[in-house]
Amino acid sequence: MPIYDQGYRRYEARGPLHRIRFWPITREALRLILARRAFLGLLAPPLGVFLFYVGRAYVVTRFPEVGRVLPSDGRMFGEFLDIQVFFAVLLSIFGASGLVANDLRTGAILVYLSRPLTRRDYVLGKLGVPIALNLAVTLVPGLLLYGACLALAPEQFAKWELWWIGPAVVAHSIAASLVVSLVVLALSSLSRSARVAGLAFAGIYLGLDMVRAILQHGFNLKAAVLLSLQADLQALGVALFGVVDRQLDIFWGWPLLVLAVVALGCLAVLRSRVRAVEIVT
Amino acid sequence: MSDNGEPLVTFEDLAVSYGLVQALSGVSGAFRSGPTGLLGPNGAGKTTLLKTLLGFLTPDRGKLSAFGLDPVRQPLEVRRRLGYMPEQDCHVAGMTAAAFVAFAGELSGLPRDEAISRAHEVLYYVGLGEARYRNVETYSTGMKQRVKLAQALVHDPDLLLLDEPTNGLDPEGREEMLTLVHDIATKRGMSLILCSHLLRDVERVCENVIVFNQGKVAKAGKVRELTGTRRQVFDVRFKGDGAAVLTDLKDLGADWREGEDGVRLFLPEGHGPETIFRLARECGVQVRHLRPGAETLEDVFLRALGHEIQS
Numbered sequence: 001m002p003i004y005d006q007g008y009r010r011y012e013a014r015g016p017l018h019r020i021r022f023w024p025i026t027r028e029a030l031r032l033i034l035a036r037r038a039f040l041g042l043l044a045p046p047l048g049v050f051l052f053y054v055g056r057a058y059v060v061t062r063f064p065e066v067g068r069v070l071p072s073d074g075r076m077f078g079e080f081l082d083i084q085v086f087f088a089v090l091l092s093i094f095g096a097s098g099l100v101a102n103d104l105r106t107g108a109i110l111v112y113l114s115r116p117l118t119r120r121d122y123v124l125g126k127l128g129v130p131i132a133l134n135l136a137v138t139l140v141p142g143l144l145l146y147g148a149c150l151a152l153a154p155e156q157f158a159k160w161e162l163w164w165i166g167p168a169v170v171a172h173s174i175a176a177s178l179v180v181s182l183v184v185l186a187l188s189s190l191s192r193s194a195r196v197a198g199l200a201f202a203g204i205y206l207g208l209d210m211v212r213a214i215l216q217h218g219f220n221l222k223a224a225v226l227l228s229l230q231a232d233l234q235a236l237g238v239a240l241f242g243v244v245d246r247q248l249d250i251f252w253g254w255p256l257l258v259l260a261v262v263a264l265g266c267l268a269v270l271r272s273r274v275r276a277v278e279i280v281t
Numbered sequence: 282m283s284d285n286g287e288p289l290v291t292f293e294d295l296a297v298s299y300g301l302v303q304a305l306s307g308v309s310g311a312f313r314s315g316p317t318g319l320l321g322p323n324g325a326g327k328t329t330l331l332k333t334l335l336g337f338l339t340p341d342r343g344k345l346s347a348f349g350l351d352p353v354r355q356p357l358e359v360r361r362r363l364g365y366m367p368e369q370d371c372h373v374a375g376m377t378a379a380a381f382v383a384f385a386g387e388l389s390g391l392p393r394d395e396a397i398s399r400a401h402e403v404l405y406y407v408g409l410g411e412a413r414y415r416n417v418e419t420y421s422t423g424m425k426q427r428v429k430l431a432q433a434l435v436h437d438p439d440l441l442l443l444d445e446p447t448n449g450l451d452p453e454g455r456e457e458m459l460t461l462v463h464d465i466a467t468k469r470g471m472s473l474i475l476c477s478h479l480l481r482d483v484e485r486v487c488e489n490v491i492v493f494n495q496g497k498v499a500k501a502g503k504v505r506e507l508t509g510t511r512r513q514v515f516d517v518r519f520k521g522d523g524a525a526v527l528t529d530l531k532d533l534g535a536d537w538r539e540g541e542d543g544v545r546l547f548l549p550e551g552h553g554p555e556t557i558f559r560l561a562r563e564c565g566v567q568v569r570h571l572r573p574g575a576e577t578l579e580d581v582f583l584r585a586l587g588h589e590i591q592s
Contacts, residue, residue, distance in 0.1 A: 010469070011399065011437035017357060017390050024387045032375045098374070106418075107371035111432060114335055114365035115388040116357040 021117055025125025030132060033095045042094060043137070046087040050141040053080050054148045061153035072149075072156065074165050078241025081142055081169065085176045085233055088134040092184040093201055096130035098194025100185060100273070105192040109277050119274045123185075123267075130184055134177035142169040168240040176233050179259050183229065186266035189273035205229055216247060225250050226258045233259070288313050289440050289472055290334060295343035297329050304329040306496040307343065312440070312474055316466035318483030318504070319476040321493030327476050328368075330493070331442050335360060348439060361390050364438030366429045368445040368476075372417040378404055379413040382431045389436035396435065403431045407461060423454035430461065441465065441473035447482055455482075462486050513553060514580070518543035518570035525564040530557070538583065543570060547580070 033039055053076070060072040070076070103109040112122050146166055149157045157165070183204070188197040208228045215224035225231045225248055232255035238245050239252030288311035297305040305326045319327045332338045334347055336356025345352055352359045373381050379400055386396030404413040407427040412420070417428055426446060433441055446462060447455040463486050465471050477483050483490055484504060492500040500507065519526060523544065527537055533556065534549040548556065554571060561568050 009402065011391075011395075017361065021388075024384065024393075028373070028376075028380075028384050032373075035375075102374040106374050107367060107369045108373045110365070110367045110369075111371050111373070111385055112388065113337070114360060114363070114367070115385070116361040116390055117388060118357070 017116055022121045022125035022128065025112070025117075025122065026128030026132065029099060029126065029129045033129065033133075039091075039095055042087075042091055046084055046137040046141065049080070049083050049087070050145065053145055057145065057149045058152055061149070061156060072153075073162060074168065074241045075243050077142065077146065077165055077169055078172075078237045078243040080145060081138055081172050081176070081241075082234060082237055082243075084138045084141060085180070085237075087137045088177060088180055089201075089205055089230075091133045091137060092130045092180050093198045095133050096181065096184045097188050097198035097201060099126045099129055100188040100270075101191045101194045101197045104189070104277065109274070113274075113277065119271070122274060123270050127181055127185055130181035131177050134180055135173060138177055139170060139173035142173055165241075172237050172240050175236060175256075175259065179229070179233065179263055182263050182266035182270075186269040186273075189270050222250055223254075226254055229259075229262065231255070290347045291344070292330070292346075293344045295330075295333070295345055296341045297326075297333050297338050298341055304496055305333070305340075308493075308496070308498045309343075310491055310498050310501055312472070312491075313489060314472045315489065316462075316473050316475060316487040318487035318490040319474055319493065320478070320480065320483055320490055321499075322478065324495075325493035326496040327493050328444065329496075331365075331444065331474070331476060334442070335363065335365060361436070362439040364433035364436065364441040366433040366441070366443045366446060368448060370425055371429055371432075372425065374418065376417060377414050378409055378417050378420070378428050378431070381417055381428065382435050385432035386435035391436055399435050399437075400431070403435050404428075406434070407431045408457070422449045423451070423457070426450060426454070426458060427461075430458075434465070437471075439472065441471055442476070443473055444476045445478070446475070447477070447479060459485050513548040513550075514574045515546045515548065515554065515557065516540055516542040516544070516570070516572045516574055517546055517557060517568060519561065519566050520569045521566035522564060523566060526557070526560050526566050529560045529564065538580075542572070545574070545580070 056070060057072065057076070060067050060070055060076075071079075100109070103112070109122075112125075113119070117125075143166070146157075146169055184197070184201050187200045187204070188194070191197045191200070209230040212224045212228035212231050215221045215227070225235055231248060234245070235248040235250055235255040236252060236259070237243060238248045290312040292311070293309045294307045295305055295309070296303070296307050308326070308330070319330070321327050329338065333340060333345060334352055336352040336359060339353055347359045348362055350359050373384065376384065379397075382404055383393075383397045383400035386399055387393055389396075391399065401410075401413065404410055407430050409424060409427050409431065412424065417425065420428065426448070430443075430446065433443070443462065447458050450458055459482060462473065462475065466473055466486060473486075475483055475486055487504055489502065490500075490504050490507060491498055527544065527546075530537065530546065530548070533552060535552070536547040537544050539545070546557065554573070557571065558568060
């Protein structure tokens, strides 16, 4: 193939480096993920659930007698977010399990690390992807649902006793999104295969919950809640939204502590794996 | 063209280790403007030097300076002035070449519009203009090598680090890649470090060379000076007991090694082909082939590594 003499020019216009250097990483990864039609299909169910809950809020506020069967207070948001977190997990499996694994497989990680980026920039850039996806199905619809409830029944929801719903939606969405994102990213960094990372995440998320169920039902071990990531997140939701769930009847500080330890552990794994690539590759 | 003025990179008494393994033990040297070859066998410390230059590794001791900056303390400023073409495959899964190279430019600090514009230019330059909208994963090995070069070039670095750029290429692809690298170094005036175990690649492209062995600089200098005709070199084939002739030649101070075309002889000053013929006649051996040659970089390399002399 010929070399085009006119095809290369020197570039002398270097400006200062961007402050938010991780943004192009997040943006391009999101662009690639959202370009997959199959993935867009995954966004439909959480949207459907959101519309269902808006409809439910409408029915409950218009026909108060229905409220005897279906709660129309903070518990409704707890149930809603519980479902949405499940979709967030699905989105993370299909959208984020390859984020680091694919970079390790294709060698792209060296392209990132040999640029004016820190390892923190790289991790933040990648972490931004599952967080954005997760917040898109938890925080955004959660707040929209809250807004819809306020608009439909201000006399019911704009009460001083229910001021905490908005902050609770934000807190639960952020906590769930952050933990799920960190776990899927850490698992992604431990493999060169997106499928293996995705299966490992599904296994951990669902498998540990099965172990929790066996221990709880078989041995009446309440503390088994702490074993399961899913149960820990649900327990946090129970505490935040006042949902009654006997299986998750545990002091909210413990699941919070477990989630914090898991998040820190994932950060340590990511730090170690990305550092190892610089040295070993 | 290079000016060979102030060194772009200097390293002095540089020591780097991986735990207990000493990868670089007190090496000193400099990379000046222009193309420089970095030679050495596996484990010699070439890649370790590049990684330290990129700020991946922290030296145990010594000084390293790139463009007057410290890669340990100012890695981002150093990296934005470097272009790195890794040895192994590298591309972002699912991206076209145009998107990938533009993305690489953006990561290097170029504004998005400029990165896109330059990505197209650079892809044309490396000969991938027609294929730039194809997914990189569908590329052949040669095309992937070109994409790697393009991503290293897109931000117009001051120093290009090429780690085995002809790896996995067929002879034609290798020739094209070397032509491209030579063009970058000469016509585009870009400084580069060519890290390779293929001596002919370095000989073809580079003006200067640094030979690494066991974590130390074994030899450094201009390729022309190192491969000059300080010693007379002959490729010889004998019929009969050639070993006897070689033993006699060794007594005269000559070195030899097995070459591609018989035995490669390095005669000391004051001796020429007549010495070979005389000793062959004395030993009753026939000289079937004798061709004068120049000392190649391979000879320099092997001499630096202490592998040349065979008894």
